[in-house]
Amino acid sequence: MRRREFVVIPLAAMSAPLVRLLAAESLRAEPASDQVRVPLRFFTAAEARIVTAAAERILPRDASGAGATDAAVTIYIDRQLAGPYGRDKYRYTKPPFGESSPEHGYQGAATPRQVFRDGLRALTGFAELPEREQIAKLTSIEQSHFFALLRAHTIEGMFCDPMHGGNANLAGWRLVGFPGPRMSYRDDIDTHYGQAWRPAPASLEQITKHRPTPWEDERD
Numbered sequence: 001m002r003r004r005e006f007v008v009i010p011l012a013a014m015s016a017p018l019v020r021l022l023a024a025e026s027l028r029a030e031p032a033s034d035q036v037r038v039p040l041r042f043f044t045a046a047e048a049r050i051v052t053a054a055a056e057r058i059l060p061r062d063a064s065g066a067g068a069t070d071a072a073v074t075i076y077i078d079r080q081l082a083g084p085y086g087r088d089k090y091r092y093t094k095p096p097f098g099e100s101s102p103e104h105g106y107q108g109a110a111t112p113r114q115v116f117r118d119g120l121r122a123l124t125g126f127a128e129l130p131e132r133e134q135i136a137k138l139t140s141i142e143q144s145h146f147f148a149l150l151r152a153h154t155i156e157g158m159f160c161d162p163m164h165g166g167n168a169n170l171a172g173w174r175l176v177g178f179p180g181p182r183m184s185y186r187d188d189i190d191t192h193y194g195q196a197w198r199p200a201p202a203s204l205e206q207i208t209k210h211r212p213t214p215w216e217d218e219r220d
Helices: 016-021 045-058 073-082 112-121 131-140 145-159 168-176 204-208
Strands: 006-010 035-039
Touching (some): 006 045, 006 073, 045 112, 045 131, 145 168
16 A cells, blocks of 8 residues: 655645545645645546646646646546546447447547556656746647546546535636536526626536535445
8 A cells, every 4th residue: 555645736726625524534734834735646646747737738727717737637537547437437449449439439458547557657747847848748749648637637626516526616607607506596696687687606516506416436
């Protein structure tokens, strides 16, 4: 059993749903800092730094709003890879393996865990590179299956419901103006009739007033 490793994220990213998701884990605030250490389930600390830096290049913080780091995207990806999805529980994995037409999707033998491990090994030192070199490095691998997974999971972590470990403080939904999974606007029609109105984003838990049952990937 390897020693527990951590990823450092902004303290501001520790939203209430994320705190509850991580309640049983050894969170540790950095002394005299606005950051907190969160235990990792799959990544090593070095791998998590690479993922954090790469995800921030894919969805960077800018004048329009928060980026992947603010939304705790690395935690989302770490939890997904640690669970059944990372072990390829949901994909047919019998041979033969090989190239196929794009509409058939990925046909290789490697699980998502293996794809990430191999891809991150090739990005050793990425987190320490200047931003321009990071972008060039990602551009050089953008046709790979690893980059396709990294990009897809970064987007998922940015815009998922917070119950899955990403979209901390609803940063992703605030960025695009998504109000959350509201079931009806019936009560708002008369109140805001004739007005340009958009409700503030709310998570599934906030809307239903009930904490959702974690998916098996988050329970693992």
